[in-house]
Amino acid sequence: MINSKYQAINFKEKFSKINEYWTPKILAQFDGYYIKAAKMKGEFVWHSHGDVDELFMVIAGTLTILFRDGEVKISAGESFIVPKGTEHKPVAHEEVCCILIEKAGTLNTGDQGGDKTVSNEEWI
């Protein structure tokens, strides 16, 4: 029995539609959270999210996240949660395809703001 309302989200297909860096796109919502897809390359800004944890899951490439007292490398097939209130700076030495899960309404630049802020994230 086929019912088109039941359709899986294919990450590879979604990433093929993204042609900007550091611009998360919304794939789905569950409870009050969004699943987003972002391509990353180069350095993002230092920022923190005061009251929400942020889940990173890398699909392709290796993402480095710098902290004030250390760093983590997240490769394809790996995940990491940045705890709320923790200053961090994502760096992608090569192109990275990353899934983000965070509370709906979370800004990409957190409390920092600036010209990399995407305030109206699109669905794809």
Added chain:
Amino acid sequence: MINSKYQAINFKEKFSKINEYWTPKILAQFDGYYIKAAKMKGEFVWHSHGDVDELFMVIAGTLTILFRDGEVKISAGESFIVPKGTEHKPVAHEEVCCILIEKAGTLNTGDQGGDKTVSNEEWI
């Protein structure tokens, strides 16, 4: 700079530690949610979760989820959210490695209960 408190979660390594089916293990928590890993093979029971959405992300194999009015197939690299209150029955014709994200305290058998219920999920 190395700080061992920043450590990515490697899904393949986590799944290598699981040798039971339909027994989700907790990998991490973010906000009030758990990321869990489960191996699945065969048929699970019909059940629903009254007040929480449930995110499935398949890492290996293909998971079928039956609904009363349709089904979805979720392959490696794909994701699907079962909406709250929706009766569903996961079926794995071959072994499936699946990541689940759901509110902490959500029971695997939802409102159905029965002998497949895992009430004290372990961390791995």
